[in-house]
Amino acid sequence: MNDTLAGLLQVGALIAALALCYRPLGSYMAHVFTTERDLRVERVIYRLVGVDPRADQAWKTYAVALLAFSFAGVVLLYAVQRLQSGLPWSLGFPEVAPDLAFNTAVSFVTNTNWQAYSGEATMGHLAQMGGLAVQNFLSAAVGLCVAVALIRGFARSHTGRLGNFWVDLTRGVIRILLPLALVAAVVLILLGVVQNLSGGVDVSTLSGGNQTLPGGPVASQEAIKELGTNGGGFFNANAAHPFENPGAVSNLFEIFLLLLIPVCLTRTLGEMVGDLRQGYAILATMTVIWVVMLAAVWAIEAAHPTAAYDLAGSAMEGKETRFGVPGSSLYAVSTTGTSTGAVNSFHSSFSPVGGGLLMLNMGLGEVAPGGVGTGLYGILVMAILTVFIAGLMVGRTPELLGKKLRAGEMKLVALNILTMPLLVLGFTGLALALSGPRESILNAGPHGLSEVLYAYMSGANNNGSAFAGLSANTPFFNITLGVAMLAGRFIPIILTLALAGALSKQATVPRTSGTLPTNGPLFVGMLATVVLIVAGLTFFPALALGPLAEGL
Amino acid sequence: MTTTSTLRGALTQLGAAARALAVMTLLLGLAYPLALTGFAQAVVPGRADGSLVERDGQVVGSTLIGQSFAGDRSYFQSRPSAAGEGYDALSSSASNLSPANPEFVAEVRQRIKDVAAFDGISPADVAPDAVLASGSGLDPHISPAYAAQQVTRVAEERGLSVEVVRDLVADSTAGRVLGFLGEPRVNVLELNLALDAVSDRGH
Structure with missing residues (x-):
């Protein structure tokens, strides 16, 4: 079969699988977050935690609970790493250095999974499964909570109440993430992903050398790492490592997993606000951006217009034989369009313009389709900006889903949108201005700027992938990236919850002939354009100095 | 809300957070991976290793x-x-x-x-x-x-x-x-x- 056709069929199979799950999973998630009934196991958890599941929280209470839970998560994960040498299954690894432990704890709690360490050379099995992987579940559940709270802000009126954080968190874990992760992990195990507690096997290779093959509870972590759009690899090479991603089927399955919840959440939105077409419109916008990015990156990697690849004849540096260019491009666009950051190929070795597009994909705010929960609330914030701009053009008070968007709401939206670019560009400028951090750069010239820009883009967007040439395990990068991840995660969350609170207090205004329809193709086009323009205006100068200067 | 009641509210939530984290760590950090390890070792030990x-x-x-x-x-x-x-x-x-x-x-x-x-x-x-x-x-x-x-x-x-x-x-x-x-x-x-x-x- 022709290479392009095979690649297209691969994309088609992925879209078909997602389409099959769209309605059942989307509706199920809407049910999970609206039903009054608790499962018995959930009632046990509420009793153990000591919370009243029927308490309906105002946005501030919801936010304080969320922040308290995330803070506790950072403290525990930091402690686990610092005390590693005394824990079981440590494999003889020493405790993790303070700055790296801080960076890693923040990284996993913020759903970023930036990794300044090499998994197989730093973390014992308990730190991996009992520390890092726990946050893979919980950070994804927190993202779900914020998305659901924002949906309730639109769906409810005259209340100011957004639901109960502990209930949303528990249900997100018990009814959505855990069952899906169990099924996914079983599939991965059957496909050959490693799952054991071994400390490694020493072998004598055919040509007389030695090789130590690592072990570990990999499949259980791989499943939730993709499903929760976390992305932190068990091994340094992440999903390029054959023990994490042994073949073409596991590769497509992992891409499916990382897109699954973000895509289906648009159905959840449609059901919870009583307008299925609104869900389709949001999904259509995400799909348009994803398809355009995929086509561009794949075409560039296939044409490989760069010196080293012209010589060699293909863009295979940093890519695995079993995935090739199509399977690597598909993964790369999906992982940067969600907040996953897992990689099956190394983005630093993509053709410069291709790598620049992956950076831009994060710079769009990760809304195509975005992380678990974060993608939905991210694009809803952009949707509000879109109706606001449209409202300015025709001189009407903008509305979205029956809620008026006035000065108060728009301030929250504007601050929300400004946070990430400010962090990315501010920290990149700082790192480049100082001579110490500049020494961490691997490739000289424009690519060096790209390495630093990519790092903060990845951190502030809670993506976690890297132009991994940068030696990021230094106190400067560990601490500044830690701050970028924290601010990039929690400032938008607080602003989004405040917005949800304000929206839920309003009455729902009826749709009139003067209301801009937000569920049709016109709105899809406007929303996609606004997403592109905001990111383009913000990041074009920096991208011009990095990937564009290198590639053109 | 006064400052004291906000602070008390935050402390209450922090207690709940610590307990929730403990419960979730036992469930997701031990029960989940160990159950899967047991499954993998029983069903496909060759692949799992x-x-x-x-x-x-x-x-x-x-x-x-x-x-x-x-x-x-x-x-x-x-x-x-x-x-x-x-x-x-x-x-x-x-x-x-x-x-x-x-x-x-x-x-x-x-x-x-x-x-x-x-x-x-x-x-x-x-x-x-x-x-x-x-x-x-x-x-x-x-x-x-x-x-x-x-x-x-x-x-x-x-x-x-x-x-x-x-x-x-x-x-x-x-x-x-x-x-x-x-x-x-x-x-x-x-x-x-x-x-x-x-x-x-x-x-």
Whole structure:
């Protein structure tokens, strides 16, 4: 079969699988977050935690609970790493250095999974499964909570109440993430992903050398790492490592997993606000951006217009034989369009313009389709900006889903949108201005700027992938990236919850002939354009100095 | 809300947070991975332990993890590797070099020359993956093109006919799954084991 056709069929199979799950999973998630009934196991958890599941929280209470839970998560994960040498299954690894432990704890709690360490050379099995992987579940559940709270802000009126954080968190874990992760992990195990507690096997290779093959509870972590759009690899090479991603089927399955919840959440939105077409419109916008990015990156990697690849004849540096260019491009666009950051190929070795597009994909705010929960609330914030701009053009008070968007709401939206670019560009400028951090750069010239820009883009967007040439395990990068991840995660969350609170207090205004329809193709086009323009205006100068200067 | 009541509220939530974290850690950090480990070890122990390959009762590697055969003319060569000193399974890694980096471009040019000389072919016929490292540094596969360019060298070295070696390559070659998933590839360790089974290493 022709290479392009095979690649297209691969994309088609992925879209078909997602389409099959769209309605059942989307509706199920809407049910999970609206039903009054608790499962018995959930009632046990509420009793153990000591919370009243029927308490309906105002946005501030919801936010304080969320922040308290995330803070506790950072403290525990930091402690686990610092005390590693005394824990079981440590494999003889020493405790993790303070700055790296801080960076890693923040990284996993913020759903970023930036990794300044090499998994197989730093973390014992308990730190991996009992520390890092726990946050893979919980950070994804927190993202779900914020998305659901924002949906309730639109769906409810005259209340100011957004639901109960502990209930949303528990249900997100018990009814959505855990069952899906169990099924996914079983599939991965059957496909050959490693799952054991071994400390490694020493072998004598055919040509007389030695090789130590690592072990570990990999499949259980791989499943939730993709499903929760976390992305932190068990091994340094992440999903390029054959023990994490042994073949073409596991590769497509992992891409499916990382897109699954973000895509289906648009159905959840449609059901919870009583307008299925609104869900389709949001999904259509995400799909348009994803398809355009995929086509561009794949075409560039296939044409490989760069010196080293012209010589060699293909863009295979940093890519695995079993995935090739199509399977690597598909993964790369999906992982940067969600907040996953897992990689099956190394983005630093993509053709410069291709790598620049992956950076831009994060710079769009990760809304195509975005992380678990974060993608939905991210694009809803952009949707509000879109109706606001449209409202300015025709001189009407903008509305979205029956809620008026006035000065108060728009301030929250504007601050929300400004946070990430400010962090990315501010920290990149700082790192480049100082001579110490500049020494961490691997490739000289424009690519060096790209390495630093990519790092903060990845951190502030809670993506976690890297132009991994940068030696990021230094106190400067560990601490500044830690701050970028924290601010990039929690400032938008607080602003989004405040917005949800304000929206839920309003009455729902009826749709009139003067209301801009937000569920049709016109709105899809406007929303996609606004997403592109905001990111383009913000990041074009920096991208011009990095990937564009290198590639053109 | 007054400041004191806000503070009290936050402390209450922090207590709940600590308890919730403890419950979730037991469930997600221990019960979940250990149950799956039990399942994997009971149902597919071979795969769960890394698809190890044995020869004469000795483990010689994993079908999933590539090995270095660097410079050994009687074996099919793997791709270049950035994992440690090459195929170090404890330091999986890509080179992360930019394809526009002049030093890397020079390196690729040199590798093409070296591989062409090693296999006795024209530099224009060198397969791309013969000179480009993988993402993991542990890629167990090479492209059918890279395998094909090595057939004559290996056959000569081992005193085998080219046809026999070509058949062994075909046996270790896998096409796309279902005809469209992934890429055609040759498993280097399997191929070299098959070679050893039919002939001495030469030398």
